[in-house]
Amino acid sequence: MIKVPFGPQHPALKEPENFTFEIDGDIVVAVKPRIGYNHRGIEKAFEQRTYIQNLYLAERICGICSDAHTTCYTQAVESLLGVEAPPRARYIRVIVAELERIHSHSLWLGIAAHEIGFDTLFFYYWRDREVVMDLLESISGNRVHYAMNTIGGVRRDISPEKVSMIKKGLDFLEERMKRYIEMMKTDQTVLKRTEGVGVLKRRDAIDLCAVGPTLRASGVKNDVRADDPYAAYDEIPFNVVTHDGGDVLSRILVRCEEILESIEITRYALDHMPEGMTRVRVPMAVPPGETVSRVEAPRGELIHYAKSNGTARPERYKVRSPTLGNIPALCKMLIGCHVADIPIILAGIDPCFACMDRMTFIDLRNGDEWVWTMQELRRRYRND
Amino acid sequence: MTKALSWARVKSPWLIHFNTGGCNGCDIELVAALTPRFDVERFGILLEGSPRHADILAVTGPVTLQVKDRLLRIYEQMPEPKYVVAIGTCAVSGAPFKDCYNVYGGVDKVLPVDVYIPGCPPKPEAIIDGIVKLIQKIKGEESRG
DSSP: OEEEEEOSOOSSSSOOOEEEEEEETTEEEEEEEEOOTTOOOHHHHHHHSOHHHHHHHHHTTOSSSHHHHHHHHHHHHHHHHTOOOOHHHHHHHHHHHHHHHHHHHHHHHHHHHHHTTOHHHHHHHHHHHHHHHHHHHHHHSOSSOOOOEETTEESOOOOHHHHHHHHHHHHHHHHHHHHHHHHHHHOHHHHHHHTTSSOOOHHHHHHTTOOHHHHHTTTOOOOHHHHSOOTTGGGSOOOOOOOSOOSHHHHHHHHHHHHHHHHHHHHHHHHHOOOSOSBOOOOSSOOSEEEEEEEEETTEEEEEEEEEOSSSSEEEEEEEOHHHHHHHHHHHHHTTOBGGGHHHHHHHTOOSOOOOOEEEEEETTTTEEEEEEHHHHHHHHHOO | OHHHHHHHHHHOOEEEEEESSOOSHHHHHHHHHHSTTTOGGGGTOEEOSOGGGOSEEEEESOOBHHHHHHHHHHHHHSOSSOEEEEESHHHHHOTTSTTOTTBOSSGGGTSOOSEEEOSSSOOHHHHHHHHHHHHHHHHHHHHHO
16 A cells, blocks of 8 residues: 655646545555645635625635636625626626636646646647637736626626627637547547546435536536526526536536537627616625525536625625535545546546645555656656 | 856746645636747746756745745755746735735745736736746846856
8 A cells, every 4th residue: 555645736737735645556545635725714804805805805716717706706795785787797797707617618628638648739728718818808808807797797898899809709719619529539649548537426426516517527417507597697598518427538528518508608698688787886885694606617616605794894704616516526536546547537627726746655565755746657657 | 067057047947836825817827828829938938847857936826824834845945046936916915815814925925036026917928028037137147156
């Protein structure tokens, strides 16, 4: 039995996290996650700031799904206030949310390609991702933190010129994505590394409360946008993409097809966006009460809880991010896998952390201890 | 020999990236800077996984209490001479997490920083500009020393 600590520093991406794997030969038999390297104390900070200041703090919980967090936050505060965003604002929220999903999924597809050693594909995905980043920048003025949502609506309108520009960008992305799906389904390099790897059965996915694309790749039709529609999702027709494989390949295909679905949703929303104002004025003080708000972030179901005591600051604020919901399922799918498959399975849930740089191998039989970097591990298993 | 080394160093500054509790925004922009649109490899910059191979430590995030020891360990593992770049407003000053109970509030509270790149998050162009400024700084040091 060998113990393998994983992380908390990873060269390519994202936040620090640590996993300890117990390994028998080349097979993982137990996984112990250790989270908290990224704990900043945001929930406490929420209590010390006003509702308007918290808008900017909510955005900075995560840089990839920043719009999902502000949507969730504004929905919670709006429901405490008893106001509703005007119809045009709700459509704009959908448009930004779906563009964000496209950018987040293509980012993840690039990372997945990188983890299976297919760096050319990684660069292709990221090159095309710049198209959607440009669209988001032209709508909101920023590439990452859009600051589009505000309590009672959105802060910027989408002009007719921008509508035609967005449509042009979407046409390009759709054509590229169709080609990638075809490639992912037939390319031996991708299939060999992802088919039947990191399997999460339907029953386990439900029992362990997996969320988002990880859950949908195990064949469970669950999507907050369809089950509990928010913003303008109740007026927009779309399909919930599912795959039955439960392996990494299914997770890739679910996300690829969700990008196509998002493109359709954005087109529909652009065509059917009602005229009118984009925000309503709201009072500064929030009446006492508590509320829960749910949003389908790119990674899955995001839950915000807010409790107000009638002042300008919330009394308690709680965030449950989708990655946390996926960790028990992740531990389950890692058991029984090969050491070489750890990176792609870890990346498979699209974690908002990914740290797999340094590994210490301890051979308990003779007490030897050695450290491998992720590079050395990749080299060993990929011969590059 | 030293001359040849410093000449090589200026031509190929290798980066190591470490997130100390940021929101990921700066991290994806740093990775975006490596991809075809921005392509920092034309300056010889390469993102390196191991601290032992790196010249520049690119830090994002406000430095949480739990991550501080790791950050110091990575810094200590890097060979001399080494440089630190603070990317994003969190790494520069800790804002907007400045008053949070679990953060130090800025990389310069724990490590000496050579270049600050403010922005929330800084665009890839800004990150490239900051690193090119650092390269000029290294050049200046070398011509003096």
